[in-house]
Amino acid sequence: MALTFFVEGLSCRVDERCIFFVTGNARKEVEVNAILREANIAPFRVVHVDIDLPELQGPLGDRGALDIARAKCLEASERVGAAVLVEDTSLSFPALGGLPGPYIKWFIDAIGNDGLWRLLETSDDRSAFCQCTLCYSSGPGAEPLLFVGRTDGAIVPPHASSGGGGFGWDAIFVPDGHEVPFAALSLKEKNAISHRARALEKFVAHCKRPLGLSEPPGRAEDA
Amino acid sequence: MALTFFVEGLSCRVDERCIFFVTGNARKEVEVNAILREANIAPFRVVHVDIDLPELQGPLGDRGALDIARAKCLEASERVGAAVLVEDTSLSFPALGGLPGPYIKWFIDAIGNDGLWRLLETSDDRSAFCQCTLCYSSGPGAEPLLFVGRTDGAIVPPHASSGGGGFGWDAIFVPDGHEVPFAALSLKEKNAISHRARALEKFVAHCKRPLGLSEPPGRAEDA
Numbered sequence A, B: 001m002a003l004t005f006f007v008e009g010l011s012c013r014v015d016e017r018c019i020f021f022v023t024g025n026a027r028k029e030v031e032v033n034a035i036l037r038e039a040n041i042a043p044f045r046v047v048h049v050d051i052d053l054p055e056l057q058g059p060l061g062d063r064g065a066l067d068i069a070r071a072k073c074l075e076a077s078e079r080v081g082a083a084v085l086v087e088d089t090s091l092s093f094p095a096l097g098g099l100p101g102p103y104i105k106w107f108i109d110a111i112g113n114d115g116l117w118r119l120l121e122t123s124d125d126r127s128a129f130c131q132c133t134l135c136y137s138s139g140p141g142a143e144p145l146l147f148v149g150r151t152d153g154a155i156v157p158p159h160a161s162s163g164g165g166g167f168g169w170d171a172i173f174v175p176d177g178h179e180v181p182f183a184a185l186s187l188k189e190k191n192a193i194s195h196r197a198r199a200l201e202k203f204v205a206h207c208k209r210p211l212g213l214s215e216p217p218g219r220a221e222d223a
Helices: A026-040 A063-079 A102-121 A187-193 A195-208 B026-039 B062-080 B104-121 B185-195 B194-208
Strands: A017-022 A044-049 A082-090 A129-139 A143-154 A171-174 B017-022 B044-049 B084-092 B127-137 B147-154 B173-175
Touching: A017 A063, A017 A102, A026 A044, A026 A082, A026 A187, A026 A195, A063 A082, A063 A129, A063 A143, A082 A102, A082 A195, A102 A143, A102 B104, A129 A195, A143 A195, A143 B017, A187 A195, B017 B062, B026 B084, B026 B185, B026 B194, B062 B084, B062 B127, B062 B147, B084 B104, B084 B194, B147 B194, B185 B194
Parallel strands: A017 A044, A017 A082, B017 B044, B017 B084
Antiparallel strands: A082 A129, A129 A143, A143 A171, B084 B127, B127 B147, B147 B173
């Protein structure tokens, strides 16, 4: 544990173990930190590192999501040279055979929430599910561990009353059992049911196991 | 030139220079070979290598397409250890902000030609354009050269009279100035106007320049 990390201008104190959460999305950082603060997984400290990692293409569905997250995690641990956490989110429409899936980022860029809604507007099936694949590596060369969280729901038209919260497609995704989209929920409410929170919950459970992170990784959870 | 290449069981004769065309799609190989045979770019011989290369994600539009092809080319030249040619194809719908773009492969897998048509069925704008980004590297470590070919057209419903030729989305893409989709054209007709043929034409012109391929690469064409 007597290590000091210097990564992109950040450093960890000598007496604590850092996990670098690598993402280019500051909004995801806020969510992850809120959840991990509550989870109290000390002596581990999660530090945000703002690197836009290259992402592979992959098939729709679970296999693709896991492969994409794993490749991103391996790259992140090489670049940062320490324990890292990365995440990949997909949003899948069964009516479109699983699209946008891991390509949701490019759909948002190209057609926005309004366009996403129009893709399903004439369909009988407006169901959707979002999935967060969280990937942890204890350091360069270590086989990543995968933690998957999923939330089912439906796509609704973007409208003013959806609230200004959230980001990405939060304004058009209504989680099952709720009347309003993610964007209209408080961060605390969203974190009680979100795909990202559910994946983090599994990661936290892993951290809190008797042997914790000192146990050699190598097995994918939920893979 | 006194080299012999042994790649994936293939070899070139000692007195000729090989370019390895790396693709997992045998139908693309047929098209490329038909065009290059006509172009007579000897002493270069193009040999097909069937490797499914990892592909990066990238933004829609030209920048993304060039980045994706370049990364794939660098990877191919490292793996093959010789001069390589790779290609990446995108199909863009202006009505959908450029989608599917470089993700057309996953769209075809998920929703097929019928689903692609339905994405535009209710839109006033059914225009589309396909783009082939051809990337050549003279060997590992050499900066790739990029050659882009584009064909404009429109998306039509898949129907029985479209002919059984072509592959992928050929049955629903009618190139401008034609009445029938790519799939209903002969290979010769398609190769006279296709995005792939237009990119190859630029590559062939490059090969036939006075200094030919012995000139050090390093500049992107059409970038």
